[in-house]
Every structure is written in C-alpha cells, then in structure tokens.
Amino acid sequence: MPVVSMTVNGKAVSADVDPRTLLVHYLRENLRLTGTHVGCDTSQCGACVVMVNGASIKSCTALAVGLQGADVTTIEGLAKDGKLHPMQEAFRENHGLQCGFCTPGMIMSAVDIVNRNGSKIDEKTIREELEGNICRCTGYHNIVKAIAAGAEAMGG
Amino acid sequence: MYPFTYHQPDSVRQAASVAGKAEDAKFLAGGMTLLPTMKQRLASPANLIDLSKIGDLAGIEVKGRSVVIGAMTRHFDVANSKELQAAIPALADLAGMIGDPAVRNRGTIGGSLANNDPAADYPAAALALGATIITNKRKIEAEDYFTGLFETALEEGEIITKVSFPIPAKAGYEKFRNPASRYAIVGVFVAKRGSDVRVAVTGAGASGVFRATKIEAALTAKFSSKSLEGVKMPAEGLNTDIHADAEYRAHLITVMAKRATDKAK
Structure with missing residues (x-):
C-alpha cells in the first residue's frame, strides 16, 4: 500500500493507505481528526470541507493518494494557542x-x-x-x- | 469503491503509455464526476491514471484571435482569469456558475468535456463558440466531438490537452439550474461572430448538447432578445425526468436564450 505523506494543520503526517482511501477517511480514520464530517458523501453537503493548499475542497471527493505533499488545514487547525479562530x-x-x-x-x-x-x-x-x-x-x-x-x- | 491500481504519471506521453498497457484504465482529472461514480460503484476501473501531476496541462493563454485553455485548468481559474474575462467574459461567467466554490476548486475543463455530461455547462460553450478540442493525438472540432450522452469522439487512451476557443464578437450564457446539484436543467450559450450566430443548448437534449437552429435563425436576422418573442422550440428530442418534462424544457430554452442574449457582451 502506498505511504501518503502530507502536512495537516502544520504537522507532518504519513500513513499507509489503500489507493481508494478518500481524504476525509485519511483524516478521520488514520489521523483521528474527526472534526471533518461525512454528511451526504456525494459532494453536495459540504460537511467535509477542508483547505488543501489554501483552497476549500470537499474531502469526500478527493483521493488521499493524489494529495501527496499537500498542505491541509482542517477545523482542528483553526484555533491557535487555545483561542478560537x-x-x-x-x-x-x-x-x-x-x-x-x-x-x-x-x-x-x-x-x-x-x-x-x-x-x-x-x-x-x-x-x-x-x-x-x-x-x-x-x-x-x-x-x-x-x-x-x-x-x-x-x-x- | 472497488479497489484499483493507481498511477500518477508526470507527462502526457507517460500517461498515454500507461493507458496503452493497463487493462480497463480511466483518466482522473479533478474527479468531481469520476470519484462519486466510483463511490457509487457505477464505475470500477481496474487502473486509475491521475493527471494532476502533469505540470503543463493547466493555464489560460490568449493566442491571436483565440483563447487556449489547458485541460487541467480548474473552473475556479477559468472563472477568475482576467485575460479570459476580457476576451470571452461569457466563458468565465459560465465557469463561475458550475457547482459550488469547493467543486470549482477541483473540477477541470478537460474533465468536464471528456465526461460530456448532458447537463454540464462547458459542452454548450464549446459548441456555440466553435471550440477545437486538442488531444495528444489530434484536433477535434466541437461539432464532431460531442456524439451522445456521456459519449465523445475521444478514442481509448486519448487525452485532452487543451481547448481552443475562438474569440466571439459577443457571447452570453444563462442556465436554469437544479437547485440541489447546480447542473443545468436548461442552459443556453449564444455566440455571435461576424454574421454567424450559434446557439447551443445543454441540459435539455435527450442525446446531449445540441444547436438550436430555430433560435440561431431568429438571432441571425437581428441579434436581440426581441427577435425571440414567440419563437417556440419543439419538445421532440428533449429530455423528460423528475426535474422537468420535455415541454417545460422547450419553453425554458427560449427563456434562457433571451436572457443569454440580453447578457451577451
């Protein structure tokens, strides 16, 4: 299985994943960042929106393996030093x-x-x-x- | 989603070579249609060839009397290109109406044209503007490119690299959207170049995008929405589904054509 590495909320992360792993599952299941939700799972509802290289995308409709080296920000990455964004x-x-x-x-x-x-x-x-x-x-x-x-x- | 072997070539040549060797391969552009389709198990390619790491496939360039857009250019970049907004504002406008911001950040013009969804927006622009679809093998005129529902003239393993749009004197696009999916229930692109007026309709045709010759004739006489008063499109050959029946779509074509003509610049 390919090793997928990226920067998530400023931290370097990496995990062995099946190529069919969606970004949202990489975040939730491999990284345990469960703030990003799966709602409709058909790229309509937006519960899974995260930032990838500064642009908002629906993480239920992106393969983790295609985002090798990407800079990702999730809802967990917004608050700084215990203070809400x-x-x-x-x-x-x-x-x-x-x-x-x-x-x-x-x-x-x-x-x-x-x-x-x-x-x-x-x-x-x-x-x-x-x-x-x-x-x-x-x-x-x-x-x-x-x-x-x-x-x-x-x-x- | 069923498992697949993933490929990430870094050139078009390499992508074509992988496609030539791999069984049951599909190209992945922005993935806004292919990934949902794979998730629903309506598509299950054995090999997925991701085109996103091929650097020279994205970009917008005004070349003489045409605008050339790289196949992997995202809707967001098409909508926000200053050069395109100046040359063919209707095309930039159209890209800004696709899906929602997060979808526009991923979806690409080449992906949309390769997929040829009967309710997608770009096919209407390509047909009305008389675009040329440029692949790794040849150039295909829009007129010959769209061959049916989700069907195109592309051959197995052929990759769209660029699309060239001749700059019109005036063009406009308007669509009546499905409020949930933002796909066109009816979308009409009107373009005027010299005395030539072309009007392409998406969302309505039972076999995909088509030219509305009745509306073209009326607009050729005089390029004004007033020319379309009383022009009735036939309902034959139009789509009936849960969103709208053929008669309603026929009515919408004239309404959208009027609005697109009023907007044209």
Missing part, C-alpha cells in the same frame, strides 16, 4: 448552528469565502458562496450572520 468565535456568538453537524464544513467554507472576498462581504455574496454547504436544521440565517461577523473580525 475569529470565525469559530463568531459562530459561537451568533449561535450559527443548531445540531452542529454541518458546522466544521460551514466554518472552513466561511474562512475560504473571507480569504477570497475580503472582510467586507454582503449577505447576498455570503449566501451565494455558501451554495456548497447544506444545513439540515436549516439554520442559515444565523450562519450567514455569523459569517458576516466573523469576516469583520478576521479583517482586524
């Missing part, structure tokens, strides 16, 4: 979740949205950009509010 803090403050299952993917997508669009983003842009993240509790209103607040906080 501003986007995580904004979700907490604005109650941007109900059951919380979609939240890791929502937050990873939110950080990506701010990285690409800057910290001043209107509601319409946020809603459009969130197309690939589904909340089955339908808690979108507070999620959108949380992202707007998190974006401001990330901007400084």
Whole structure:
C-alpha cells in the first residue's frame, strides 16, 4: 500500500493507505481528526470541507493518494494557542448552528469565502458562496450572520 | 469503491503509455464526476491514471484571435482569469456558475468535456463558440466531438490537452439550474461572430448538447432578445425526468436564450 505523506494543520503526517482511501477517511480514520464530517458523501453537503493548499475542497471527493505533499488545514487547525479562530468565535456568538453537524464544513467554507472576498462581504455574496454547504436544521440565517461577523473580525 | 491500481504519471506521453498497457484504465482529472461514480460503484476501473501531476496541462493563454485553455485548468481559474474575462467574459461567467466554490476548486475543463455530461455547462460553450478540442493525438472540432450522452469522439487512451476557443464578437450564457446539484436543467450559450450566430443548448437534449437552429435563425436576422418573442422550440428530442418534462424544457430554452442574449457582451 502506498505511504501518503502530507502536512495537516502544520504537522507532518504519513500513513499507509489503500489507493481508494478518500481524504476525509485519511483524516478521520488514520489521523483521528474527526472534526471533518461525512454528511451526504456525494459532494453536495459540504460537511467535509477542508483547505488543501489554501483552497476549500470537499474531502469526500478527493483521493488521499493524489494529495501527496499537500498542505491541509482542517477545523482542528483553526484555533491557535487555545483561542478560537475569529470565525469559530463568531459562530459561537451568533449561535450559527443548531445540531452542529454541518458546522466544521460551514466554518472552513466561511474562512475560504473571507480569504477570497475580503472582510467586507454582503449577505447576498455570503449566501451565494455558501451554495456548497447544506444545513439540515436549516439554520442559515444565523450562519450567514455569523459569517458576516466573523469576516469583520478576521479583517482586524 | 472497488479497489484499483493507481498511477500518477508526470507527462502526457507517460500517461498515454500507461493507458496503452493497463487493462480497463480511466483518466482522473479533478474527479468531481469520476470519484462519486466510483463511490457509487457505477464505475470500477481496474487502473486509475491521475493527471494532476502533469505540470503543463493547466493555464489560460490568449493566442491571436483565440483563447487556449489547458485541460487541467480548474473552473475556479477559468472563472477568475482576467485575460479570459476580457476576451470571452461569457466563458468565465459560465465557469463561475458550475457547482459550488469547493467543486470549482477541483473540477477541470478537460474533465468536464471528456465526461460530456448532458447537463454540464462547458459542452454548450464549446459548441456555440466553435471550440477545437486538442488531444495528444489530434484536433477535434466541437461539432464532431460531442456524439451522445456521456459519449465523445475521444478514442481509448486519448487525452485532452487543451481547448481552443475562438474569440466571439459577443457571447452570453444563462442556465436554469437544479437547485440541489447546480447542473443545468436548461442552459443556453449564444455566440455571435461576424454574421454567424450559434446557439447551443445543454441540459435539455435527450442525446446531449445540441444547436438550436430555430433560435440561431431568429438571432441571425437581428441579434436581440426581441427577435425571440414567440419563437417556440419543439419538445421532440428533449429530455423528460423528475426535474422537468420535455415541454417545460422547450419553453425554458427560449427563456434562457433571451436572457443569454440580453447578457451577451
């Protein structure tokens, strides 16, 4: 089986995996980073979104073996020194979740949205950009509010 | 997903050579269709040839009166290319309407064209703009390339390397999307080059992308959405499924064509 090495949340990691191992399973089962969720498993819901080399991707639809040497950030990699990332803090403050299952993917997508669009983003842009993240509790209103607040906080 | 042998060649030549030797091989581009299909066990290639480490397959270049896009260029890069936005804004616009941001970060133009999903966006642009699909073996005109549902003129082991799009005077794309999958229920790409107007429809045809000659004729007379008032597309040959029936799709073609014409620049 191929050895797949990458950098995950700043740490060098490596594991022996079957080529058909998806990135999400590599993260959850080999690295025990279970914050990244499998929701729909059909690349629609976005619960599995992580950053790979700075771009958000759906980790349920990427082979780990194809990401040899990649730089991956998961939800576990956002908080620094015991302090929540501003986007995580904004979700907490604005109650941007109900059951919380979609939240890791929502937050990873939110950080990506701010990285690409800057910290001043209107509601319409946020809603459009969130197309690939589904909340089955339908808690979108507070999620959108949380992202707007998190974006401001990330901007400084 | 069933097991497979994984290959990661670093050149097109090597990829073709692996494909020539390996039994039951499939090329993997961005994987946005192939991986879900393999997960559902609808595809189970014995050999998977990943094209992502072949460096010279991605990029966008304006060459004379055409824009040449590398096969492994991601939708995100097509949507955000300043050069393309200036040369063929409708094509950049189309790429920005595919899937969602995370999908656009992985999916590629070559993968989409090789797969030829009847509801994919790029086939409409390729056909309306009169693109040339360039492979490791030859050049194929869009007109000859799309041969049916998920069917193309590509032969076994043939790899798309680039796609060349002639720059039109004006072009526009509009689609009526399935709200869950973001695939086109009906998508219409209109392009005008000199006196030549081409209109390609995706999502609607029972055998994939096609040119709407009735709409082309109306727009050739005058390139304005007003020319399409009262133009009724026939429902024959259109797709009926849980999302929309053939009559509704026929109606949507004219509506999307009008919007695409209004947007055209």
